[in-house]
Amino acid sequence: MIRKAVAGDAAALADLAAATFLLACPPGSSPEDIRLHLKRTLSVDNFAEYLADSKIAILVLEQGARLDGYTLLVDRQSTDPDVLRALGGQRSVELSKCYVHSDHHGRGAASTLMQASLDWAAEREAASVWLGVNSQNARAIRFYEKSGFTKVGTKSFTLGDSVESDFILECPLPGKG
Ligand SMILES: CC(C)(COP(=O)(O)OP(=O)(O)OC[C@H]1O[C@@H](n2cnc3c(N)ncnc32)[C@H](O)[C@@H]1OP(=O)(O)O)[C@@H](O)C(=O)NCCC(=O)NCCS
Numbered sequence: 001m002i003r004k005a006v007a008g009d010a011a012a013l014a015d016l017a018a019a020t021f022l023l024a025c026p027p028g029s030s031p032e033d034i035r036l037h038l039k040r041t042l043s044v045d046n047f048a049e050y051l052a053d054s055k056i057a058i059l060v061l062e063q064g065a066r067l068d069g070y071t072l073l074v075d076r077q078s079t080d081p082d083v084l085r086a087l088g089g090q091r092s093v094e095l096s097k098c099y100v101h102s103d104h105h106g107r108g109a110a111s112t113l114m115q116a117s118l119d120w121a122a123e124r125e126a127a128s129v130w131l132g133v134n135s136q137n138a139r140a141i142r143f144y145e146k147s148g149f150t151k152v153g154t155k156s157f158t159l160g161d162s163v164e165s166d167f168i169l170e171c172p173l174p175g176k177g
Pocket of ligand 1: 134
């Protein structure tokens, strides 16, 4: 089942983020950088702030009492010049996070979550959805390509105290773009 997360989900989301963030990191990422990233952006307090922000939606994949995946969407223009250049002025929702527990990889759950995320952006009348993905994350890149995204640029991403290289991908939404 997919549903919109609510304030009471902050702790479960932080647990899920801690269990899944490592899967998106390039091999060789330092444990300290990962620890810092979790503390700075994926803590219970961070999720409580995201859940209170009217420009953000978190969609969760839930089975029983357990959260098995989530996406975080931001309906706010990016301030990153590389992203603005890549999007060429289009109104685009950011798919800021997309994580599914490894038990569910390769089973279609991620596609269901992605479709619900694209539907949310379409309801907000965005022209497209964009995201940043680590250039070494081949599995996620393949998944995004299957979902309708193409590469439109590159940008940097701060992981703890290190700087990583991301691809910028964009998916046009029906009737827009
Ligand atoms: C990204 C994610 C949500 C995709 O969900 P998923 O269930 O794994 O996706 P799917 O199995 O539908 O698609 C993955 C595709 O990558 C392919 N793939 C798997 N490992 C791969 C690899 N090492 N290199 C290239 N392709 C790979 C799969 O074969 C599949 O393609 P196919 O359907 O054409 O065979 C999930 O893998 C995930 O949560 N990963 C960890 C977190 C992450 O990286 N998030 C993205 C952050 S930007």
